[in-house]
Amino acid sequence: MKKTKKLILMASVLAAVCAANPALAQQGKDDPLTKYRDMLAGDNPAELSEMKGEALWKTARGPNKVSLEKCDLGVGAGVVAGAYVKLPRYFEDTKMVQDLESRLVTCMVMLQGMTPAEARKNPFSSPGKPSDMEALASYITSQSRGLKMATPLSHPKEKEAYAIGKQIFYYRAGPYDFSCATCHGAPDKRIRLQYLPDLTNPKDAREAYATWPAYRVSQGEVRTMQHRLNDCFRQQRLHEHLYTSDAITALTMFLARNAEGATYNAPALKR
Amino acid sequence: MADPMRIRAAEKAGVTEVKVLMSHEMETGQRKDGAGKIVPAWFIQNVSFKHKDKEVFTAQFGTSISKNPLLSFRFKGAAKGDKIVVNWVDNHGDKRQDEGTVI
Amino acid sequence: MKQNRRDALRIASIMGLAVAAGLIKPGDAWAQAQDWNKTAFDAKTLGDTLKALGGSNASMSAAVQIDAPDIAENGAVVPVAVSSTLANVQQIAIVVEKNPSALSAAFTIPAGTEPYVATRVKMAQTSNVHALVKADGKWFLATKEIKVTLGGCGG
């Protein structure tokens, strides 16, 4: 009897430890930024980008003067709803694992007749130079809101991408000796006042992936996963990666897959 | 041309809360570009809200309203289904008019 | 004075005709009729801003509330809401003391509209933020300090 009780107690303690959500701790009473974040929640300028992206998706563009409405994002030609939570994935027609932005480039080239260079021309907006890619990503990701992350990991190329992504995550290099894990490999860490998701912990990994793309109030733009990783590499003091490169796809695969089961909730609003 | 606004207006117990997001750079005139040159100020100056042709709220903005401005206010007298007409004009004379429905 | 008013009315009716004739879209007519208080937006101090808005002095009042965070994670977007329990509120203004141009925004509150506004302002640095409220022809004031922190990786 006593033993059973002890076991139950141990199990419940374990459960409590498992349930302890660092993301919730961020919103605890002692976090001085709680009020700031609460007041911003609800009115997300990303919605302007979603509206713009939807119009772009449906507008005939490129030399072929067709819209993207027949673009196959992995769940059927023209299907946007639920596409993002199943990316990145292997695509038979390109024989590649592709994330959303890589796939959009493919559609702009194959359907709309743009050159790859044209399609990749302005991936990240700057003041006065809005990016179609960011708007399209805002719209497409918004159509997965509320769904569970379910990135496939069955094709050998998907498995390979995951394994490569994991290696990149831990790869220390550059003048600062940083890897992704330097900032995202331990619980409850902050840079300045910003909490860093521990991407080696499933709970944080889910919460983090499920909230990109995001409208960055510090930049006044919706930033995509490609931009997030590009800027992480920049801050790591590595050199610049090519937009939609294999390294980014692999790392995204690793992160997306580790977010398995997360309820997708983006475009979000972040600092 | 300016991008559309997102307008939300919800009526509850006779009070309608209006929330509008406007798509605009809101350049302060203080920022320098990559080449070190000052980027000229470019910002929304006036916003007006009308319900049944009656002005129910107006705003004058300076350069320190955040990019993609949010504006929210509350007024009495609207019913569900009524239209709210929002206009803005910026210092270049660019403007935008959109309409929202009270829910 | 009377003459001016009549002129204004005449202009208004001409504009109305132009709109009706399809010469000017309603938005255009509206845009051309707007006033923007340059003097107020050029003012560097709370006092000069108040003067430009037509006030001479404002008294601190607990009937004016500023709802804003104590600390902002980023100065580019700082949420600020102003409300008041005063009767007959006609105008609300938000002033950020240490910004290059102190006045962020000024709002008119017609009868039937509640004395409440919420927006987001840019703050160059930690500063006092003032809410000016004109009610029954008199100006009232509330003040709150908002700290702006440095965030992110810093590069």
Added chain:
Amino acid sequence: MNKKKFYVAAAGTLAIALVGCAGISTLGTGSGPSDAEAAKLAQQTMKSSFVTSGIASVDRLNQDELQRLCTEYAGKEIPKEVSEKIEKSQLAAIAMPASANLIGNWQEGEKIAQNGRGLTFTDKATDVGGGNCYACHQIAPQEISYGNIGPSLYNYGKLRGNSPEVVEYTYKKIYNAQAYAACSNMPRFGHQKILTQAQIMDLVGLLLDPQSPVNK
């Protein structure tokens, strides 16, 4: 896409779903490449995915011996002989300044601790970089926006005094943290030429000068 194939894929996905409290390191990759194979593929992938941009050239991907070892032991316990080897070699490579007084100007040190710029592909070679110390450490109490990847340095000098040993250790620790803690997260500010000797001395001042707000 073949529908049947898709359902098979979905079933496979479910089979590898995370269980309970398991960490991500235990997440199976099925028949994917081994770690060693993946490491090799990752090198190739990164080489083909990165381009020289501004001051950041592609050779930044090339690891030195320490980076290679710390990558190899990431998330694992580092064997004692490996960590001792790292610390010894890093300590031996520290260059001491000519000046006998290592306590620089704390006001300058504070600016360096606040400055997070330098060495990114958007920085210029002529930009004066900083240490970005507040990103990871609490230092002077006036700055409320500080990180916690590293320990708090508030009262650093007050707690330790400023004997010659403490001064020398502090300089060397900033110069090369790996000399005392193999595979530390802290950049090797002197060794990797992120900061100059004079800048490091100013940081020593920030931490040890009795007049610095750190020790008030």
